[in-house]
Amino acid sequence: MDSEMQSFLPILVYFIVVVGFAGASLGISHWIAPKKPTQVKDMPYESGMDPIGDARQHFDVKFYLIAILFLIFEIELLFLYPWAVSAYQAGGLPEVFRGPAFWGVLLFLALLTIGYVYEWRKGGFKWR
Amino acid sequence: MQGVYEWMIEASRWVRPEMLLLLAGSGYFLAAVFVSAKSRSWAIASLLIVLLAAIWLPSGDADFATPASFFRHDSFSHFLRGLGLGLGAALILLSWDRIPDRCAAEYFGCLLLIIAGVNLVSAANDLIALFLALELVSIPTYVLLYLLRADDAAQEATLKYFFLSVFSAALLLYGLSFLYGATGSTNLEVLRGAVRQWLEQESTSASSTLPPTLLIAMIMIVAALGFRVTAAPFHFYAPDVYQGAPLLPVTLLSLIPKVAGFAGLYQIVSATLLIPGADAAASPLAASASGLFWIVALVSMFMGNLMGLWQDDLKRLLAYSGIAHAGYMIVGLGTGCSSGMIVEGLAGLFFYLIVYSAMTLGVFAILIALQSRDRTVVNVDDLAGLSKSHPILAVVMACFLFCLMGLPPTAGFLAKLNLFLAAWNTEQRLYRVLALVMAVNAAIGAWYYLRVVGVMFLRDAVKPLSVRVTWPAWIVILLCLFIVFWLFFQPNTTWTWMEAITQRR
Numbered sequence: 001m002d003s004e005m006q007s008f009l010p011i012l013v014y015f016i017v018v019v020g021f022a023g024a025s026l027g028i029s030h031w032i033a034p035k036k037p038t039q040v041k042d043m044p045y046e047s048g049m050d051p052i053g054d055a056r057q058h059f060d061v062k063f064y065l066i067a068i069l070f071l072i073f074e075i076e077l078l079f080l081y082p083w084a085v086s087a088y089q090a091g092g093l094p095e096v097f098r099g100p101a102f103w104g105v106l107l108f109l110a111l112l113t114i115g116y117v118y119e120w121r122k123g124g125f126k127w128r
Numbered sequence: 129m130q131g132v133y134e135w136m137i138e139a140s141r142w143v144r145p146e147m148l149l150l151l152a153g154s155g156y157f158l159a160a161v162f163v164s165a166k167s168r169s170w171a172i173a174s175l176l177i178v179l180l181a182a183i184w185l186p187s188g189d190a191d192f193a194t195p196a197s198f199f200r201h202d203s204f205s206h207f208l209r210g211l212g213l214g215l216g217a218a219l220i221l222l223s224w225d226r227i228p229d230r231c232a233a234e235y236f237g238c239l240l241l242i243i244a245g246v247n248l249v250s251a252a253n254d255l256i257a258l259f260l261a262l263e264l265v266s267i268p269t270y271v272l273l274y275l276l277r278a279d280d281a282a283q284e285a286t287l288k289y290f291f292l293s294v295f296s297a298a299l300l301l302y303g304l305s306f307l308y309g310a311t312g313s314t315n316l317e318v319l320r321g322a323v324r325q326w327l328e329q330e331s332t333s334a335s336s337t338l339p340p341t342l343l344i345a346m347i348m349i350v351a352a353l354g355f356r357v358t359a360a361p362f363h364f365y366a367p368d369v370y371q372g373a374p375l376l377p378v379t380l381l382s383l384i385p386k387v388a389g390f391a392g393l394y395q396i397v398s399a400t401l402l403i404p405g406a407d408a409a410a411s412p413l414a415a416s417a418s419g420l421f422w423i424v425a426l427v428s429m430f431m432g433n434l435m436g437l438w439q440d441d442l443k444r445l446l447a448y449s450g451i452a453h454a455g456y457m458i459v460g461l462g463t464g465c466s467s468g469m470i471v472e473g474l475a476g477l478f479f480y481l482i483v484y485s486a487m488t489l490g491v492f493a494i495l496i497a498l499q500s501r502d503r504t505v506v507n508v509d510d511l512a513g514l515s516k517s518h519p520i521l522a523v524v525m526a527c528f529l530f531c532l533m534g535l536p537p538t539a540g541f542l543a544k545l546n547l548f549l550a551a552w553n554t555e556q557r558l559y560r561v562l563a564l565v566m567a568v569n570a571a572i573g574a575w576y577y578l579r580v581v582g583v584m585f586l587r588d589a590v591k592p593l594s595v596r597v598t599w600p601a602w603i604v605i606l607l608c609l610f611i612v613f614w615l616f617f618q619p620n621t622t623w624t625w626m627e628a629i630t631q632r633r
Contacts, residue, residue: 114158121161 065124076112080105142201143251145181145209149244152177156237167232168225174236175220178243182213200253204629207478208250208391211485215383216243218489218607221600222496223376231275238268238275246384250391255304255314258392262300262356265388266293269381276374285372292365296355303348307400310339316399323400327411338413342400346417349396350424356389357454358447359424360431370447375499378443379492382450383485390481393461394474401465414465421462422558426565428455433572440507442495445576446488449532452573453484456547459562463550464630466559472550475626476543482622483531483543483615490528490608494521497601498593505593508580513589521597522584524609529577531612534570539615544570
């Protein structure tokens with residue numbers, strides 16, 4: 001009984017440290033930080049746009065381009081992580097699939113690079 | 129497991145044409161930002177690539193499939209891959225030097241990717257491969273719709289197509305997930321085996337063993353692919369999109385998604401309904417599906433032909449004509465799974481697909497050839513006096529329109545007759561009614577095609593058209609004309625071929 005409860009001790013300590021750190025940093029910054037509020041500072045941050053008002057407002061199409069670009073590389077990571085974790089681990093990918101999977105990943109990266117080069121040369125990265 | 133390398137190399141040998149097209153398409157995008165070349169150079173390169181792909185296409189006798197393979201090749205995919213490459217070559221010829229140089233590389237790159245997509249739909253042996261191939265067709269299509277002309281109309285057309293196409297892709301994925309849920313495999317071969325097992329159990333036991341999710345899957349898939357083939361009631365986007373988009377992408381839109389959609393539908397239907405050795409008529413799923421196809425075919429035929437009567441815009445008219453023709457082709461599909469008439473209905477469908485491709489491509493090729501910088505052909509009235517200014521072109525156009533009507537001596541007559549006889553011979557009252565509806569609809573449709581013929585020959589133009597038709601356009605027009613007549617006088621070879629490909633599995 002005791003030993004079972006004892007095994008939970010690190011979790012209790014961890015819990016106290018987490019709550020304590022979060023509370024302490026919030027409290028201390030509230031206590032010592034200078035307070036000069038302006039209207040802009042009090043707004044919730046929303047991608048550089050005014051968060052209050054009509055949702056149907058024009059916004060710059062440049063945001064959209066950046067978002068798409070971000071998504072592409074996000075998805076690239078999404079594919080790379082599972083492969084990287086399981087590729088060379090015992091109990092992961094079977095031995096025979098390692099080679100094909102490696103070349104498959106390289107092909108995938110090459111295709112993404114084509115998109116990257118295209119976007120770069122067409123000026124997709126310039127904030128015009 | 130040992131021979132993975134050998135197996136992958138073997139598998140990649142069978143999809144080599146598509147790999148070439150994909151690599152070339154990607155290469156075009158890379159080249160687009162480094163070299164600038166004329167539209168004609170890109171077209172010549174694309175044509176050579178398509179030719180090389182056609183040379184590499186494995187012959188129809190070879191049958192390649194390993195049980196778990198992603199792709200398979202047999203006489204069916206051989207035929208449809210050939211059709212895909214042929215349509216691709218025709219589209220390249222039509223866009224020869226009509227593409228602005230600034231976007232020529234992207235245009236032809238997208239075109240090559242689309243051809244690869246169509247081919248992979250018919251070579252797919254796996255639900256995932258099928259879905260990815262269909263997306264490989266749609267995504268470059270969105271780009272093409274907006275690439276050539278960036279005005280409000282094209283924008284609206286692209287957005288309409290984009291949102292509805294994404295919606296239909298989601299429906300398709302949902303339907304495919306039900307198929308996966310019922311069998312636990314995405315492989316079409318495994319799916320076929322599972323359905324056969326259920327049907328055998330069904331015939332011995334009193335209670336139904338077929339999972340009800342299969343029917344839900346069927347409905348979802350028919351709805352999603354019905355969008356691609358513009359079958360009513362999933363057709364609403366077609367007239368608007370056709371009207372707003374430039375003529376070249378519209379030509380593509382009226383041919384390529386139809387071929388891909390029917391290939392996909394046939395792949396699914398042949399894996400879940402048309403099980404050789406099993407009594408297809410006894411399968412409750414086949415009965416439900418043939419009822420579904422019956423309704424879709426009926427609504428498509430009436431919608432297309434009746435709405436076509438009101439149209440003045442040529443592209444809208446051809447959109448409704450496409451809806452009606454999709455209805456005729458779905459008659460073949462429904463006949464195929466209604467009872468024992470598998471071969472006639474399905475062979476009729478693919479025969480019709482060839483004829484439809486030839487005659488629609490012909491009409492669009494003439495319309496494209498008549499466009500010039502200072503004069504566009506938009507309405508039916510713009511064709512007035514064509515018989516005076518371009519007498520040969522007017523006669524050829526009339527031939528294509530007669531083929532669309534289904535009059536002898538053109539292949540359109542035989543194609544309709546095949547489907548009519550297949551539907552009549554099912555000996556089911558519902559499908560006999562559908563056969564009669566088809567005949568009535570052919571008569572209704574004749575009116576709006578004849579109106580175009582009448583305008584061309586009987587009316588004089590206020591300002592006659594004066595364009596010289598370029599030689600690439602002539603090649604496409606004459607080839608289509610040849611197919612339209614040749615398939616009427618010599619249909620036997622093609623018909624036997626079509627029967628063979630529908631009997632393969």
